[in-house]
Amino acid sequence: MILTLVTLLLTAIFFVWGKLRSDMVALIALLVLALAGILNTSEALSGFSNPIVIMMIGLFVVGGAIFNTGLAKIIGAKLLTLGGDSPLKLFLLVMGATAFIGAFVSNTGAVALMLPIVVSMASGSNTPASRLLMPLAFASSMGGMMTLIGTPPNLVIAELWEEAGNEPLSFFTFLPGGAICVVAGTLLLIPLSKWFLTKRGATGESGSRNKSLSELVEEYGLKTDLYRLSVPEESSICGHTIAELDLHRHFNIDVLEVRSGDTNRRIIKQIKQFAATPETEINGGDIVYLRGHLTDVERFAKHFNLDIEIGDKMDFYDIGLAEIVLIPNSPIINKTIADINIRKRFGVNVIAIRRKNTYISTDLASRQIKSGDVLLVQGSWNAIDSLGSEPQASVVLGQPLAEAAKVTLDYKAPVAAAIMLAMIVMLIFDFIPPVFSVLAAAVLMILTGCFRNVEDAYRKINWESVVLIGAMMPMSFALEKTGISTMVADGLVSSLGSLGPMWVLAGVYFTTSLMTLFISNTATAVLIAPIAMQSAMSLNVNPLPFLFAVTFGASLCFASPFSTPPNALVMPAGQYVFSDYIKVGLPLQIIMGILMIFVLPLLFPF
Numbered sequence: 001m002i003l004t005l006v007t008l009l010l011t012a013i014f015f016v017w018g019k020l021r022s023d024m025v026a027l028i029a030l031l032v033l034a035l036a037g038i039l040n041t042s043e044a045l046s047g048f049s050n051p052i053v054i055m056m057i058g059l060f061v062v063g064g065a066i067f068n069t070g071l072a073k074i075i076g077a078k079l080l081t082l083g084g085d086s087p088l089k090l091f092l093l094v095m096g097a098t099a100f101i102g103a104f105v106s107n108t109g110a111v112a113l114m115l116p117i118v119v120s121m122a123s124g125s126n127t128p129a130s131r132l133l134m135p136l137a138f139a140s141s142m143g144g145m146m147t148l149i150g151t152p153p154n155l156v157i158a159e160l161w162e163e164a165g166n167e168p169l170s171f172f173t174f175l176p177g178g179a180i181c182v183v184a185g186t187l188l189l190i191p192l193s194k195w196f197l198t199k200r201g202a203t204g205e206s207g208s209r210n211k212s213l214s215e216l217v218e219e220y221g222l223k224t225d226l227y228r229l230s231v232p233e234e235s236s237i238c239g240h241t242i243a244e245l246d247l248h249r250h251f252n253i254d255v256l257e258v259r260s261g262d263t264n265r266r267i268i269k270q271i272k273q274f275a276a277t278p279e280t281e282i283n284g285g286d287i288v289y290l291r292g293h294l295t296d297v298e299r300f301a302k303h304f305n306l307d308i309e310i311g312d313k314m315d316f317y318d319i320g321l322a323e324i325v326l327i328p329n330s331p332i333i334n335k336t337i338a339d340i341n342i343r344k345r346f347g348v349n350v351i352a353i354r355r356k357n358t359y360i361s362t363d364l365a366s367r368q369i370k371s372g373d374v375l376l377v378q379g380s381w382n383a384i385d386s387l388g389s390e391p392q393a394s395v396v397l398g399q400p401l402a403e404a405a406k407v408t409l410d411y412k413a414p415v416a417a418a419i420m421l422a423m424i425v426m427l428i429f430d431f432i433p434p435v436f437s438v439l440a441a442a443v444l445m446i447l448t449g450c451f452r453n454v455e456d457a458y459r460k461i462n463w464e465s466v467v468l469i470g471a472m473m474p475m476s477f478a479l480e481k482t483g484i485s486t487m488v489a490d491g492l493v494s495s496l497g498s499l500g501p502m503w504v505l506a507g508v509y510f511t512t513s514l515m516t517l518f519i520s521n522t523a524t525a526v527l528i529a530p531i532a533m534q535s536a537m538s539l540n541v542n543p544l545p546f547l548f549a550v551t552f553g554a555s556l557c558f559a560s561p562f563s564t565p566p567n568a569l570v571m572p573a574g575q576y577v578f579s580d581y582i583k584v585g586l587p588l589q590i591i592m593g594i595l596m597i598f599v600l601p602l603l604f605p606f
Contacts, residue, residue: 001482007032008475008518022561022571022578023464026471033478047473051435052108052522056469056565057461058438059112062423064460065445067116070410071417075117087127091190094118094132095139099182102143103150104428107555110140111566113420115573130197133574134584135189137566141555142185146178147171153525153554157547160529164543176603177548177596181556184595188588196583197574216321220352220359220376226256226289227297229306233284237304243278248365251300253292256351256378257319260286277343291351291361322384323354324375338365346387348379415448465568472562475518480527494535501541501606505549506597508532512553513593516563521554528554541606548604552596558585 011029014020034044047053065071079093094114102110118136122129144150148158148171158169217223231237237245247253258280282288288306290297301308332340337350353360353367354374360367369375377384423441427434442457451457478484496507508528515524529550536543557563561571561581570576 001484003036004033004038004478004482004484007478012518017578021464023467023471026468026562030471030474033474038478038481039474043477044474046477047470050470050473051433052565053466053470053473055435055438056108056112056466056569058435058442059108059569060461060466061442061457062420062438062445063112063116064457065416065442065450066113066420067120068409068456068460069412069416069450071413071420074413075120079117079121087125087131088190090121090125090127091132091135091193092186094121094136095182095186095189098136098139099143099146101424102140103146103178104424107140107144107151108565108569110143111137111569113424114140115569119573128198130574130576131193133570134197134567134576134580135193137564137570138185138189138558138585138588139182140566141558141564142178142181144178145181145552145555146175148174150174150178151551151555152522153551156522156525157529157551160533161544161547164533174548177552177599180599181552181592181596185556185588185592188591189584192584192588196580216323216376220354220361222291222352222361225291225293225361227292227294227308229288229290229297229301229308231282231284231286231288231304231306235284235305237282237306238284240282241278242280242282245282247290247300251292251303252296253290253300254351254364255280255288255290256349257289258282258286259289277347277349319379320381320384321351321376321378322387324377324387330371333369333371336366336368340369342377346379347383348377348387350375351378352376409450409452412448412450416445416450419444419448419450462569462572464572465565468562468568469565472518479515479518501536501539502597502601504535504539505546505600508535508546509549509553509593509597512550513557513589516554516557517560518563521557521564525550525554542604544604545600545606548600549596552600553593556589556592556596558589560585 007029011025014025030039030044033039034041079090079097082089082093098110098114101113114136115133118132119129121127122132141151145154148154148169154174162168242255247255260283290300292300297308300306343349350364351361352375353364353369354376355370356372377387419441423437426432426437426440431437445451446454446457451460496503508531512524512528515528529547532546532550533543536546555564558567559581561567561576561578567581567585574580
């Protein structure tokens with residue numbers, strides 16, 4: 001017992017200290033309890049096979065797909081129109097939307113769905129993401145108190161109440177108390193988040209920054225002479241390579257990109273982009289992007305029976321743009337673009353040159369490179385990144401692979417939206433266990449191309465949060481096996497019995513709230529609910545407010561990042577440290593507890 005108490009105390013101290021990563025602290029504590037024999041192997045590793053932890057992994061993938069396809073940006077933009085320029089309206093929107101979703105979907109699921117959306121909203125409104133993400137996690141827990149399925153502790157007390165021979169609790173028995181939680185919590189978080197959460201992780205960039213892809217397009221005027229041509233199956237151009245066509249010599253035009261795959265006829269769109277090279281073959285159904293004078297483009301289109309569109313936008317799914325700056329003694333200075341053969345060496349095309357304040361985009365092959373020139377290149381993201389392998393010649397501005405990660409596969413947004421909605425429906429109606437609903441959604445997001453590859457999906461998983469929750473969950477076994485949980489609960493409840501039911505109710509609530517700081521809220525509810533019910537029966541009063549004190553105390557735990565999965569989910573994205581949860585979550589948890597102690601007897605009289 002003493003070793004368990006010391007381990008938990010030191011774990012809490014290291015969490016607050018913040019000098020060692022929280023997942024490492026949790027793993028060390030787990031190892032101590034396991035090696036000391038307090039936990040056996042299966043108990044120690046049980047957290048990593050827990051459905052909640054597995055579901056978290058799946059939700060990271062689903063959330064990553066929502067962000068990756070631009071769906072988060074689309075939903076965020078819609079919500080931003082409602083919030084306008086007011087940070088307060090935006091805050092209230094996030095709280096309200098998350099609480100509503102959390103009432104019907106698990107609080108973990110609600111946060112995973114809203115997390116990428118809120119990050120996009122914060123970026124679009126120049127609001128610090130940290131101001132919104134911790135309230136987002138708290139709102140999901142508050143919203144979960146409004147329905148029977150909102151959070152596992154609700155199901156725990158409902159089952160215990162029914163087993164005692166009472167009428168089953170209805171779906172919305174929890175609604176009055178939950179609604180009070182949401183309103184009171186929102187009002188409290190308005191000043192708390194403003195005081196303690198606005199200085200961390202601001203979204204606006206300061207100082208120098210990389211040019212965005214849209215800025216490069218505008219600066220170099222790529223849209224002014226950009227044309228999009230579709231290739232019919234019967235066109236005589238089909239089967240020919242760009243080198244064979246020699247379009248620059250015959251038509252004075254330059255092909256920038258060939259896009260295959262269908263954007264119109266398939267339900268699940270699959271687009272593949274290729275930067276044009278001499279070996280690129282044009283086939284029926286392809287889309288060709290090229291630059292040139294309108295008269296030359298029209299002549300080319302007529303010759304090969306192609307359909308032409310004017311003023312199309314540029315997309316950057318598989319290919320991108322970047323500027324490269326030539327160093328003063330670069331060996332390619334005074335050579336022509338044709339001489340350096342950058343396309344063959346690196347697989348990229350030079351599509352424009354910036355020379356001081358002049359932009360050159362015609363007859364590039366014969367242009368001689370001068371000292372101080374900036375070359376605008378186009379190619380696959382990996383090919384652009386490889387240009388940095390020859391630093392003695394040039395420097396790539398920005399971080400191409402980082403820029404590639406920002407490019408959303410927006411044509412996949414409808415697919416991601418359909419999968420997300422299907423997952424929500426499955427979670428609400430509970431057709432299959434929630435963990436399988438989430439895993440199915442995650443797999444579908446990958447199979448339908450909402451990620452560039454499987455590795456991209458794995459990169460979306462925040463393993464620190466997964467390990468943190470997985471390592472902390474087995475702590476409930478240690479507390480139960482050593483008798484600590486029973487001793488604390490029995491001691492607090494029995495010592496307050498003589499003071500009346502209100503004091504016992506307060507003891508139950510804050511005992512639950514305190515224990516949830518160290519073990520999961522579900523485990524705490526399982527441990528405390530029978531004790532709470534027995535205490536109420538011994539006082540000869542209605543057990544219902546005591547059971548609700550257990551579920552509210554277990555779910556409204558905000559002072560620790562590992563007490564509930566939502567708290568852990570937002571920790572890395574909001575750049576929070578343990579002390580942030582204490583500054584914001586602890587006063588919120590105490591005030592909400594006091595409020596509910598007075599509210600519960602009014603909703604469910606003794």
